[in-house]
Amino acid sequence: MENQSVWLGGLRGPVRLGMIGFTGLALVTFVILIVSQFVSAEPIGMYEMIRPAGRPLAMLMLFSLAGALLFASVYLSDTVGPIEERPSGFFDYISLVASRLAMISIAFVVIVMFYEVVSRYAFNRPTLWANELSLWIASFIFLLAGLYAMQQRSHIRIYVIYDMMPRAFQKTADVISVLLILLFTFTLVWGGFNDAWTRMLRMETFGTAWDPPLPGTVKPAILIIIVLVAVQAVSNLIADWNKAPEHHGHDDIDEHEIETLRRTLEDK
Incomplete structure (x- = not known):
């Protein structure tokens, strides 16, 4: 970095x-x-x-x-x-912080699963919490990764028609895409808010021996982060508005990756 x-x-x-x-x-x-x-x-x-x-x-x-x-x-x-992608929008810094939290959390999942494997197979003392804790952390990693992917413009997109458009039409397509994201966000929050709010207020648990409050935390987090994704989409639209026309050829060369491979081969 x-x-x-x-x-x-x-x-x-x-x-x-x-x-x-x-x-x-x-x-x-x-x-x-x-x-x-x-x-x-x-x-x-x-x-x-x-x-x-x-x-x-x-x-x-x-x-x-x-x-x-x-x-x-x-x-x-x-x-x-x-x-x-370097931060250029008004919301990019929030998404970058969230992305680093997701990256750190991956290490916690690895540590938890490593502890469980050693405890189970080396000492024959499996835990009651490792699987659920890893699921709990992984849920937030998945959600935060979606926010980071939006900030990086790295969600799957099909460019065949988009690249053929003049910049004005590309902007129109971008606006339509963001409006669809906002519509999806509105319907998801509208339909899921009461359920998420109820689960959060009573801090609904998982119903297992360890009984963590997965439903009471993950369900509200889904709605919160999808709203953040929508805000990030608007931020991207504003930041990219005056950019030059985009073209995404499949033959684009990643110079940094080539340089990394060259250094690796030279070290050997």
Whole structure:
């Protein structure tokens, strides 16, 4: 990724310090939780972690983890990869932060599944929560990835007719596409709001042994993020309005990828 600041500017340093501070606090709290498993009469496990009321240590762990994820996502969004679309719209920075959160979350899924495999097959002690936690995290990864894909203009599109149009017709097609996205968003929110609101208010759970509130969190998140996707689509339309005509030939060459392959071969 490029090292220069994309949007934080002078705030890059303080955000980095916040990321380090919250991460350190989360690690210290995690170590304390591990030690408490052996010395405490009432250790805090994964069941208690999603029911932190009256458990200050669990609340501290969740708070520090949330802070670490937030600051890390903001800090990492301040750089873009060589093949990433640089932010140009009014909503792009929010989507970049969300994308970094999704990227970090993938690592958490890997860690959870690795722990489950080792616990199950090496120690014959499978967990009750690993599968559901990975599903929970993956649900948000999927949703946030959709927002990121919209910001990057990387959703599947068919350009056969679009590339043949003059720029004025391309703009018309873009407007129609955004209007359809807005219509879909409106109908989805209109039809699903009451159900999502009810599930969120009662924090509906999954009905399993660990019983996480998947329906009570994922259902509202679907509506929230689809609204963000629609806002991002409008942002893209405004940012791309004065761009030159687009042409998406299948023979386009990715110079960065070629250079990466060349360096890899030279290193060997």
